[in-house]
Amino acid sequence: MSKAIVISQPGDSSAMQWQDIELAPLGANQARIKHTVVGFNMIDTYMRKGLYPVELPAVLGVEGVGVVEAIGADVSHIAVGDRVAYMTREPGAYAEQRNVDAMRLVSIPDGISDEVAAASFLKGLTVWALLTESYSVKAGDNVLIYAAAGGVGSLMCQWAKALGARVIGVVGSGAKVALAKQYGCDEVINRNEQDILATVKTLTNDEGVQVVYDSLGAATFETSLDCIAPLGSMVSFGNATGAVPPFNILGLAARGSLKLVRPQVFAYVEKREHLERGAAALFDMIQREKMRVEISQRIPMPEAAKAHDTVESGNTTGATVLVL
Structure with a gap:
């Protein structure tokens, strides 16, 4: 069993409940991630409110960072114990553990913390797609x-x-x-x-x-x-x-x-080679200190509703992360 933030129907933040969930058996092409930090994104609120419909009941969250706990039989590019980041079209990251398609996982370089990775992975890949792919800034x-x-x-x-x-x-x-x-x-x-x-x-x-x-x-x-x-x-x-x-x-x-x-960022990283190229560009920007990742809120996962309310009020700056 694992715990997660689940919604049973669209609504305001009160629809979010911290409850037990049961993980499915690990697939041959999957990895089980024990989350350490999960990134908050505005798309989470769109899914919660029903602007972006999701199959209910649903666990919110589309990006996470953590440690690989187990890998499926056909997974070879990552290993148990690796620190990884991921983003997915389907929600499910607001949880203690999650089974993820292993091809969506990217190893986090030394020198980049879990918090920085969680605060920047989806947002940073979004920025990469917007500035270099949707329009090429010169x-x-x-x-x-x-x-x-x-x-x-x-x-x-x-x-x-x-x-x-x-x-x-x-x-x-x-x-x-x-x-x-x-x-x-x-x-x-x-x-x-x-x-x-x-x-x-x-x-x-x-x-x-x-x-x-x-x-x-x-x-x-x-x-x-x-x-x-x-x-x-x-x-x-x-x-x-x-x-x-x-x-x-x-x-x-x-x-x-x-x-x-x-644009929607997921289309730009659908292919593995594009995901790797975008992630490499993002991590390079951070490691060369061309981009500072500002984290304004660190909120315990069970209190995720607070993150939604605060960000939707428009009074935050920088990124918000949910910690476990």
């Missing part, structure tokens, strides 16, 4: 990044700066402006006090930015499109303010033949 690009002091945003700003971009961050409070600058932003817009579009136009001499990375969704989608220079790109990758409503594609042509991408 030196000199004007890049607009929302939630610049948040878990994903803080990593993205640092990585984009390392690529040579001019980073314009958007934050939701004055208290986060200084943090966003610490994460590499050249300019920071407080969206509660400043007009995003007018400020972007001023900062870019009316040209606009080459790419927008919008994690807020419904509340900012149209504004984000208006911030983009002709032939630029819109990368809409989150729903923090709700899902983007139906959109007339002709609006892209009217704004200067824009490109619109709605």
Whole structure:
């Protein structure tokens, strides 16, 4: 038996219950992981609320870090005792133990702690996919990044700066402006006090930015499109303010033949070689100290509801991890 955070129906954080679960027998291509730290991600809240439907009852969580306890008969690239990180499309990480497809597991290099790995693996691979695959950021690009002091945003700003971009961050409070600058932003817009579009136009001499990375969704989608220079790109990758409503594609042509991408990181790491390439790039950024992973909340796994409530309040910065 193992314990896990389980939801039986969509709802608020009260739907999350810490209870016993029974693990299935280990498959030939699987490994059993004893979690030490599990990363919190906004997708966990989308699944909890039913925005992203999951089969119920469900154990939440899509990334974890821990030690390999057992391996299936056909597993050869990892061994019992290895420290590993993983991310999966299917939830199940908010648990003491989990059986995982061994091909999703990546060994954690020495010098990177379990907490840092858990706080950065899915978010860091998301940033890798966004900055190099969804749109390839180039030196000199004007890049607009929302939630610049948040878990994903803080990593993205640092990585984009390392690529040579001019980073314009958007934050939701004055208290986060200084943090966003610490994460590499050249300019920071407080969206509660400043007009995003007018400020972007001023900062870019009316040209606009080459790419927008919008994690807020419904509340900012149209504004984000208006911030983009002709032939630029819109990368809409989150729903923090709700899902983007139906959109007339002709609006892209009217704004200067824009490109619109709605990525999800799992598609970019579906193949093992892509997963390894992204993980290597992420760990290299951390080990070379080009990217600092800020952990703002460390919450015991049984109290995972507290993590959801606090992050959804919009009052956090950096990453949140659940510890066991």
